[in-house]
Amino acid sequence: MKEQIGFICVGQAGGNIGQIFEKHEYTCLFINSSQEDLDTLDVKFKYHFDGATGCNKDRSKGIELVKKNLDEVLKEFESKLLDKRLIFLIFSTSGGTGGGSGPILLDSLINKYKDKTFGCICILPSLEEPLKAQINAIECYNQLTNIRKLGAVFTLDNNKVDKYMINSEIVRLFNAFLDVPNHKSTKGNIDKAELWQLLTTRGNIVISTSYPKTENATILIINSIETSIFAPIEKDRNVLLIGLSLTNDINEQDFIKYIGLPLDTYYGYNRDQNVIILSGLSFPITRLNQIYKIVNNNKEHIKNNLINSKTAKTDFCLDWLSELKENNKTDDFSDLEDVFSKYE
Numbered sequence: 432m433k434e435q436i437g438f439i440c441v442g443q444a445g446g447n448i449g450q451i452f453e454k455h456e457y458t459c460l461f462i463n464s465s466q467e468d469l470d471t472l473d474v475k476f477k478y479h480f481d482g483a484t485g486c487n488k489d490r491s492k493g494i495e496l497v498k499k500n501l502d503e504v505l506k507e508f509e510s511k512l513l514d515k516r517l518i519f520l521i522f523s524t525s526g527g528t529g530g531g532s533g534p535i536l537l538d539s540l541i542n543k544y545k546d547k548t549f550g551c552i553c554i555l556p557s558l559e560e561p562l563k564a565q566i567n568a569i570e571c572y573n574q575l576t577n578i579r580k581l582g583a584v585f586t587l588d589n590n591k592v593d594k595y596m597i598n599s600e601i602v603r604l605f606n607a608f609l610d611v612p613n614h615k616s617t618k619g620n621i622d623k624a625e626l627w628q629l630l631t632t633r634g635n636i637v638i639s640t641s642y643p644k645t646e647n648a649t650i651l652i653i654n655s656i657e658t659s660i661f662a663p664i665e666k667d668r669n670v671l672l673i674g675l676s677l678t679n680d681i682n683e684q685d686f687i688k689y690i691g692l693p694l695d696t697y698y699g700y701n702r703d704q705n706v707i708i709l710s711g712l713s714f715p716i717t718r719l720n721q722i723y724k725i726v727n728n729n730k731e732h733i734k735n736n737l738i739n740s741k742t743a744k745t746d747f748c749l750d751w752l753s754e755l756k757e758n759n760k761t762d763d764f765s766d767l768e769d770v771f772s773k774y775e
């Protein structure tokens with residue numbers, strides 16, 4: 432399955448994570464507005480937005496760079512990743528390059544390559560980071576969730592643990608996930624089609640692992656989800672699919688009481704560790720609300736002091752929560768100019 436999956440790694444955070452994926456033999460394309468950032472990476476395929484010198488956390492610059500250079504970016508995509516069926520963009524929601532260009536690039540790719548699935552691995556800033564990071568994160572995530580045909584979204588949370596630890600952990604979890612079909616047993620196994628379904632379903636997705644322990648296995652698994660590198664999952668118990676690749680049986684009723692009743696559960700035996708996948712989850716609105724509150728509590732300050740920044744529109748993100756819920760706009764565009772018009 433590895434050969435069918437590719438990564439587009441945008442901005443510095445995307446680059447740092449992508450570099451680890453590449454070391455694990457995934458095909459990655461690295462995009463940045465900063466040549467200096469690209470130079471720090473020891474990787475194969477790099478694309479620098481022509482003439483750009485970084486976006487200094489200004490998302491509008493990232494958006495403009497995609498609009499101006501889309502043809503070039505698509506050429507890069509076609510020469511490096513056209514044979515992939517599933518592509519994840521990796522970027523930080525709070526950067527200017529990654530957070531700005533991530534959503535518009537995804538939207539453009541989705542509308543151009545309709546036979547492929549695109550998902551993303553995005554990063555939320557820690558609560559200690561500057562206001563600008565929080566504003567960017569809200570705006571970026573809002574745009575992401577408004578892309579109707581976006582597949583699975585891994586939402587990494589820099590507020591959980593050290594960011595560099597997150598980088599290696601997401602790669603470890605992704606590998607553990609792809610390894611699941613290799614654990615074959617008469618007790619049952621999760622096959623590639625099921626894995627594919629988990630990985631391409633729209634919505635938030637989390638993976639967690641825990642080590643065999645017969646006592647309190649269910650609690651152990653729940654704990655591993657709560658302490659994972661992902662944004663805390665919603666408590667609304669909305670989950671479409673569950674994958675359970677387990678060393679021992681668990682009390683499924685207890686698990687479902689906590690996670691919610693899915694449409695389907697895929698079971699498998701695992702020799703090494705418990706691997707749990709929750710797919711088609713609600714987006715982590717409670718965590719986003721935390722960011723939203725920081726921004727909203729400082730609204731006057733932002734309006735008065737950041738007035739020169741294009742990002743700090745006076746009416747920013749006031750309606751983003753309701754937009755998330757009402758999100759039924761069409762985005763099946765045949766012309767990429769129409770995609771661009773969403774990102775004014």
Ligand SMILES: Nc1nc2c(ncn2[C@@H]2O[C@H](COP(=O)(O)OP(=O)(O)OP(=O)(O)O)[C@@H](O)[C@H]2O)c(=O)[nH]1
Pocket residue numbers: 441442443444445447448464468485486487488489522523525526527528529530554555556557560564587589593594595597598
């Ligand atoms: N998990 C993780 N987060 C990172 C990493 N590097 C930066 N970040 C986070 O990403 C945000 C900044 O995004 P960057 O990726 O540096 O920004 P960029 O996309 O390069 O955009 P500009 O520098 O503004 O042009 C901050 O919230 C950081 O906490 C990383 O290696 N791992």
Ligand SMILES: [Mg+2]
Pocket residue numbers: 442443465468485486526528
């Ligand atoms: Mg940068």
